[in-house]
Amino acid sequence: MFFLLLYNIGWDKTLESLKKVSFSYLLGALPVFWIAFYLKSLRWKIISNSYGISLSSYQAFKVFFIGLFLANITPGKIGDFARLFYIKENLPNKKVGLASLIMDRLFDLVCLLFFSLIAIIYYQVYFNLLKPPDTYESILFWGFVFVGFILGYYFLRNKLKRILMPWLSAFNSHNLKGDKVVLGIILTFFSMILIYGIFNYVAWGMGISIDHLGLFLGVFILGVLSLLPITILGIGVRETSLVVIFNLYGLASEDAIALSLIIFVLQLISLIPGAIFFYLSPVEISQLKKIK
Numbered sequence: 001m002f003f004l005l006l007y008n009i010g011w012d013k014t015l016e017s018l019k020k021v022s023f024s025y026l027l028g029a030l031p032v033f034w035i036a037f038y039l040k041s042l043r044w045k046i047i048s049n050s051y052g053i054s055l056s057s058y059q060a061f062k063v064f065f066i067g068l069f070l071a072n073i074t075p076g077k078i079g080d081f082a083r084l085f086y087i088k089e090n091l092p093n094k095k096v097g098l099a100s101l102i103m104d105r106l107f108d109l110v111c112l113l114f115f116s117l118i119a120i121i122y123y124q125v126y127f128n129l130l131k132p133p134d135t136y137e138s139i140l141f142w143g144f145v146f147v148g149f150i151l152g153y154y155f156l157r158n159k160l161k162r163i164l165m166p167w168l169s170a171f172n173s174h175n176l177k178g179d180k181v182v183l184g185i186i187l188t189f190f191s192m193i194l195i196y197g198i199f200n201y202v203a204w205g206m207g208i209s210i211d212h213l214g215l216f217l218g219v220f221i222l223g224v225l226s227l228l229p230i231t232i233l234g235i236g237v238r239e240t241s242l243v244v245i246f247n248l249y250g251l252a253s254e255d256a257i258a259l260s261l262i263i264f265v266l267q268l269i270s271l272i273p274g275a276i277f278f279y280l281s282p283v284e285i286s287q288l289k290k291i292k
Contacts, residue, residue, distance in 0.1 A: 111185075
């Protein structure tokens with residue numbers, strides 16, 4: 001999708017758009033990324049401690065950055081689970097360690113879905129994108145899928161319970177509640193606002209006249225789409241999504257591609273601390289298999 005967009009729009013036009021913002025201006029975005037990642041590492045420390053996993057602030061910071069680096073060079077961010085290797089001596093057991101990472105991901109997912117829902121409502125109000133289907137074939141199809149899912153669960157429920165109960169027990173073994181949950185939510189929201197607000201910061205620096213609230217909300221949908229295990233670092237998905245958003249506002253597609261490429265480069269540079277930590281303490285594939 002990325003190369004098809006470049007072919008249709010033209011690299012020369014995209015290059016001209018890239019020149020709209022100065023390099024020194026972009027350097028100001030890096031500390032914002034790192035502050036957001038630091039907030040996320042604090043949240044992971046709180047979650048890990050609630051599962052009885054002893055982590056210091058520095059250890060959480062270091063390991064989180066390594067996981068972030070590996071997550072962003074693997075489809076679906078599966079490299080993030082390498083964090084378990086670095087804290088294996090602190091884990092009560094592997095299931096609890098995995099549960100802590102899933103809980104950490106859930107905070108992000110809930111935040112993404114929350115802002116994405118607001119974005120869908122916002123775009124529906126202003127652009128009326130969702131329209132009733134001309135036919136009901138798709139509704140019937142998903143209806144059959146839903147019924148099949150319910151029937152499958154009914155016949156396999158006992159087997160599923162035997163498989164899932166140990167994992168559910170590990171997942172629920174935390175003491176995360178009250179003020180810890182609130183603090184986790186606050187850290188998640190602030191970190192997400194900083195990370196996705198970078199799009200607005202760069203667009204403003206490029207002099208792009210866009211509804212910044214619409215752009216801010218729209219990139220959360222982009223974040224959800226980037227979770228699909230079909231791309232690395234969101235390449236292709238991010239560009240296509242931004243072009244759609246820019247077209248809704250009647251803006252040039254080359255500016256959308258340029259904005260996406262700038263974010264891509266900033267994202268790569270922001271991973272340098274994690275890459276350094278990983279270089280100093282590398283993980284081999286054979287070691288990761290032992291965790292599994």
